Amino acid sequence: MRHSTEEISRQLKKHPDEGFRMLVNSFMEPIYHHVRRLVEVHADAQDITQETFIKAYRSIDSLRDVKSLPSWLMRIATNEALRFMQRNRERHIPLDDSASAEALSLAADEYIDYSDLEAVRLQKAIHTLPPKQQAAFNLRYYDDLNYDEIADILESSPQSVKVNYNIAKQKVIDHMNKNF
Numbered sequence: 001m002r003h004s005t006e007e008i009s010r011q012l013k014k015h016p017d018e019g020f021r022m023l024v025n026s027f028m029e030p031i032y033h034h035v036r037r038l039v040e041v042h043a044d045a046q047d048i049t050q051e052t053f054i055k056a057y058r059s060i061d062s063l064r065d066v067k068s069l070p071s072w073l074m075r076i077a078t079n080e081a082l083r084f085m086q087r088n089r090e091r092h093i094p095l096d097d098s099a100s101a102e103a104l105s106l107a108a109d110e111y112i113d114y115s116d117l118e119a120v121r122l123q124k125a126i127h128t129l130p131p132k133q134q135a136a137f138n139l140r141y142y143d144d145l146n147y148d149e150i151a152d153i154l155e156s157s158p159q160s161v162k163v164n165y166n167i168a169k170q171k172v173i174d175h176m177n178k179n180f
Helices: 005-014 016-041 042-060 066-087 103-110 117-126 131-141 147-154 158-178
Strands: none
Touching: 005 016, 005 066, 016 042, 016 066, 016 131, 042 066, 066 131, 066 147, 117 131, 117 158, 131 147, 131 158, 147 158
């Protein structure tokens, strides 16, 4: 059940544990899906999502503006995912034609419908992007956030996000056209 940020804020002040439970129930799914698009593997996305909420719990008192709660959580999740991607570059399983069926199933873990060839090609293209461009692209394309919101999440300027998104979008288009 999704609760309003105002309702969550009131509960956090009155009953912190109940408020945090409401926060998790309201934002677990969108945070998980955001992280999953970045890291591919279900177990990794679950770990990062859990770590996101642990960090949020530890620093909930530092949140000043309750309206920024979704962006604040998304920023924590994005930073955790980017850190994970940086640490695990050598462990990354590329979604390319040379990968075995087993490796593909580990990477996708039923997240990508392999019968939808366009979705597979799009995921391949997205995962060729550098992590920051990947995050900007996913937040704009999948989450339909505006540049100001993405800039807040990525701790960047809206202009920088716009440039990163447009470069990422062009790379995705080029990759999909090249591999058509």
